[in-house]
Amino acid sequence: MKIKADLKKVQEPIQNADPEVQEVIKRVLVLEKDKLYTKNPRNINDDILTIIKQVVQ
Amino acid sequence: MRLISIRLCNFRQFYGKTPEIYLASGTRNTTVIHGNNGAGKTTLLNAFTWALYERFTAAFASPELLVNKRAIAQANVGTSIDCHVEIQFEHETKRYQVKRQCYAWQNSEGKIEYGSSKLFMKVAGDDGRWMIPTEQPEDIIGRILPESLHQYFFFDGERIDHIFRSEQKSRIAEDTKELLGVKVLDRAVEHLKKAKKTLGDELKTIGDSATKKLLREQGKLEQQKERVLKRQGEIETECAALDVLKQQVNERLRELSGSAELQSLKLELEQQEKGLRENLGRAKGNLRHLISASSYTVFTGALTGEFRGVLLGLRERGALPSGIKQRFVEQLLREGYCICGTPLEGGSGAYEAVQDWLNRAGMADVEEAAIRLEAQVGELEQQIPQFWQRVDYEQGQIQQWRSQLARVEGELDTVQEKLRTYPDENIQGLQKRLDETESQIRSLLLEQGGNQQEIERLQGAIADCQKQVDKHKLKEEKQALAQRRIQVTQEAIARLIEVRSRLEQQFRLSLESRVQEIFATISFTPYFPRLSPDYELSLMENTSGIAVPVAASTGENQILSLSFIGGIIDRVREWSQENTLMGPDSSTFPIVMDSPFGSLDEIYRRHVARAIPQLANQLVVLVSKTQWRGEVAEEMAQYIGKQYVLVYYSPKPDCEVDQITLGTVTYPLVQTSDSPYEYTEIKVVEGRE
Numbered sequence: 001m002k003i004k005a006d007l008k009k010v011q012e013p014i015q016n017a018d019p020e021v022q023e024v025i026k027r028v029l030v031l032e033k034d035k036l037y038t039k040n041p042r043n044i045n046d047d048i049l050t051i052i053k054q055v056v057q
Numbered sequence: 058m059r060l061i062s063i064r065l066c067n068f069r070q071f072y073g074k075t076p077e078i079y080l081a082s083g084t085r086n087t088t089v090i091h092g093n094n095g096a097g098k099t100t101l102l103n104a105f106t107w108a109l110y111e112r113f114t115a116a117f118a119s120p121e122l123l124v125n126k127r128a129i130a131q132a133n134v135g136t137s138i139d140c141h142v143e144i145q146f147e148h149e150t151k152r153y154q155v156k157r158q159c160y161a162w163q164n165s166e167g168k169i170e171y172g173s174s175k176l177f178m179k180v181a182g183d184d185g186r187w188m189i190p191t192e193q194p195e196d197i198i199g200r201i202l203p204e205s206l207h208q209y210f211f212f213d214g215e216r217i218d219h220i221f222r223s224e225q226k227s228r229i230a231e232d233t234k235e236l237l238g239v240k241v242l243d244r245a246v247e248h249l250k251k252a253k254k255t256l257g258d259e260l261k262t263i264g265d266s267a268t269k270k271l272l273r274e275q276g277k278l279e280q281q282k283e284r285v286l287k288r289q290g291e292i293e294t295e296c297a298a299l300d301v302l303k304q305q306v307n308e309r310l311r312e313l314s315g316s317a318e319l320q321s322l323k324l325e326l327e328q329q330e331k332g333l334r335e336n337l338g339r340a341k342g343n344l345r346h347l348i349s350a351s352s353y354t355v356f357t358g359a360l361t362g363e364f365r366g367v368l369l370g371l372r373e374r375g376a377l378p379s380g381i382k383q384r385f386v387e388q389l390l391r392e393g394y395c396i397c398g399t400p401l402e403g404g405s406g407a408y409e410a411v412q413d414w415l416n417r418a419g420m421a422d423v424e425e426a427a428i429r430l431e432a433q434v435g436e437l438e439q440q441i442p443q444f445w446q447r448v449d450y451e452q453g454q455i456q457q458w459r460s461q462l463a464r465v466e467g468e469l470d471t472v473q474e475k476l477r478t479y480p481d482e483n484i485q486g487l488q489k490r491l492d493e494t495e496s497q498i499r500s501l502l503l504e505q506g507g508n509q510q511e512i513e514r515l516q517g518a519i520a521d522c523q524k525q526v527d528k529h530k531l532k533e534e535k536q537a538l539a540q541r542r543i544q545v546t547q548e549a550i551a552r553l554i555e556v557r558s559r560l561e562q563q564f565r566l567s568l569e570s571r572v573q574e575i576f577a578t579i580s581f582t583p584y585f586p587r588l589s590p591d592y593e594l595s596l597m598e599n600t601s602g603i604a605v606p607v608a609a610s611t612g613e614n615q616i617l618s619l620s621f622i623g624g625i626i627d628r629v630r631e632w633s634q635e636n637t638l639m640g641p642d643s644s645t646f647p648i649v650m651d652s653p654f655g656s657l658d659e660i661y662r663r664h665v666a667r668a669i670p671q672l673a674n675q676l677v678v679l680v681s682k683t684q685w686r687g688e689v690a691e692e693m694a695q696y697i698g699k700q701y702v703l704v705y706y707s708p709k710p711d712c713e714v715d716q717i718t719l720g721t722v723t724y725p726l727v728q729t730s731d732s733p734y735e736y737t738e739i740k741v742v743e744g745r746e
Contacts (some may be wrong), residue, residue, distance in 0.1 A: 008635065010559045013552040013742045024549045031728045033238070048252045049260070052542075056542045 007045045020055050058202050059675060061145040061152070063106055066231065067125040068140055070097040070705070070737035075223055076741060080647075089693070091685060091717055092703030093726045097737040098679035099213070101703075102651040106211050108142035108157040110204045111174060115649070116213050119172065124161035127734035131170055137162045137172070148201050148645075152181040185333050202646075209622050210673075214653035217622075218614035223310050230592035236629050237564055238639030242557040246550055253546040260539040266425075268529040270588020275522035282484060282515040283510050293503045299498045306491045310476070316484045319472055326469040333465060337458040344451040347444070361434050383657045386415045387619045424665040526678070556639075564589065564628065572617075572624035575672070579616045579664040584609070586617055594621055612657050619665060623672035630674075647675035663688040670696035681724060682717050691743065700742035706730035
């Protein structure tokens with residue numbers, strides 16, 4: 001149980017972040033995960049920049 | 058990933074298409090495939106790794122010779138033999154069919170040539186319709202079960218400890234972290250840093266904010282304008298006062314005897330001067346108006362000429378109405394007389410000549426428009442001499458007013474000179490004062506003109522300034538936004554780094570404890586595994602109160618490795634349920650394991666056999682007759698969902714046949730081939746043991 005609780009703590013820095021930071025992190029992670037095993041991940045830098053710009057207005 | 062079935066076609070020992078080999082899952086999650094040495098157990102394991110990843114295990118000899126020899130030998134020279142492996146699996150709610158295919162053929166020199174392999178995928182959703190996915194099949198498989206980790210799920214039990222040999226250790230740490238999603242975090246951090254740099258560059262291009270400086274400048278300009286405007290007001294007051302003074306002096310001059318006559322002459326001349334100046338101004342105004350309103354007519358001469366030429370041409374060709382109205386011709390015909398008095402009787406030559414005009418008269422509208430246009434152009438032509446006449450007139454007027462003005466000014470000068478030199482000193486004095494006042498007024502008027510120009514310049518500068526201020530304000534907003542974006546990015550990076558460090562630490566500890574649990578259930582030794590921060594796996598013992606490493610035997614190393622794999626599957630499953638952001642999508646993992654009991658003795662075999670069906674969600678074990686002994690069969694019995702036997706057909710005429718008894722049925726393991734080729738068939742074991 002303790003280990004499970006410790007694993008929960010892993011995500012605390014994300015859960016305690018400001019909504020904007022949280023949103024950026026979540027969307028970036030989804031994108032990265034999606035493209036992790038893609039042989040040619042195209043435009044990932046532009047996509048991340050777009051995420052930041054969309055979230056922080 | 059839940060494996061559903063596998064089917065081979067001309068893959069190594071398997072001649073032609075095998076039946077679909079369905080794999081067990083659920084509570085009875087274990088599939089056992091029996092086969093003697095060389096029957097194709099390792100081939101079957103490699104069929105999985107080849108189809109999914111185009112990879113082979115270390116024990117798989119000559120991986121370049123994939124296509125069944127019998128199939129090639131029986132085919133005509135140059136005919137391609139299809140070799141493929143089809144795997145069906147389920148992931149989340151979708152069903153996938155993966156097929157890797159290659160071809161081989163015999164060339165005219167009897168040599169066998171191979172084509173490269175190709176991967177195909179079809180996906181079926183809830184509706185059961187099979188579609189070809191838009192993404193690359195490799196990418197889809199990679200997302201479900203990453204290639205770098207395949208050796209933890211498809212492996213050779215005898216060589217399992219090789220995975221954990223020293224040269225592989227760093228890869229284990231990497232692979233495990235990848236499975237946890239650390240790579241996702243690393244990439245996110247790396248790309249966010251790049252994004253932050255781009256945002257920084259953007260901030261630089263927005264430039265320094267100069268709004269304050271511009272506002273200060275604008276303020277200064279406005280002050281200057283105020284000053285000049287104030288001065289303009291003062292000038293007006295001064296001029297008014299000087300005018301009053303001038304009038305008073307003039308009055309006094311008239312009052313003084315002797316000069317009265319001169320004075321009234323002067324005033325009259327001044328009056329005249331004023332009137333003449335007004336006339337001159339009006340005449341100049343008229344001339345300006347005339348030029349701006351009508352001077353264009355002068356340039357229309359050539360155009361009107363051209364217009365008339367065109368019109369005439371059109372008329373001559375009969376393309377334009379003649380200028381005679383249809384109605385007029387009709388009236389003539391009705392009345393029976395031409396305008397020249399000739400009677401127009403129906404059928405006569407005259408009647409027809411006039412009637413002919415009726416056709417040429419054309420449409421009333423066009424006719425009217427042409428006539429109107431012609432009239433207007435005519436008017437335009439008439440305007441040219443009128444314009445010149447009026448210009449001459451106004452210029453004459455100007456000339457006249459100028460010469461009159463020069464005369465009046467001259468007379469005025471004479472009168473003023475007379476007054477200046479008048480014998481009476483009072484009069485002289487007054488005239489001097491008057492001269493001075495006039496000179497003051499003149500200089501004030503000059504200043505007023507200069508100031509007016511300055512005011513206009515300042516107004517322009519202020520407007521420019523305002524425009525720039527607006528632009529900079531926009532920039533400031535952009536700057537603030539860019540800075541906020543950089544801040545958010547920086548914080549996201551910091552938090553992700555923190556998550557990464559926590560994940561590495563916590564996951565390693567949690568993994569270590571699970572590996573220890575599994576190891577303890579299998580091994581009878583008092584040893585316990587320890588996982589270093591680099592994921593270096595070692596066995597320790599603590600009998601003396603201090604943990605010291607032990608030299609593990611091959612068997613213990615195998616158990617250790619199995620415990621590690623089991624631990625990883627377990628913890629990753631837990632983590633993926635806990636975390637969907639960075640962890641893997643999979644929470645279901647299969648294990649396909651060749652020779653699972655390697656060099657273990659009886660007790661360990663029993664323990665491993667008991668443990669492995671519980672380690673993974675799905676287990677496929679490939680065993681030889683010697684490995685499938687009483688204790689193993691006994692421990693696994695409750696988990697077995699499906700069983701198959703690989704029957705090896707040997708072309709050796711005197712080969713020793715072999716068989717295996719499963720439950721009450723005996724199945725052949727080795728048989729004599731009916732052809733000069735060796736091959737393997739797969740047989741389903743009916744019912745459960």
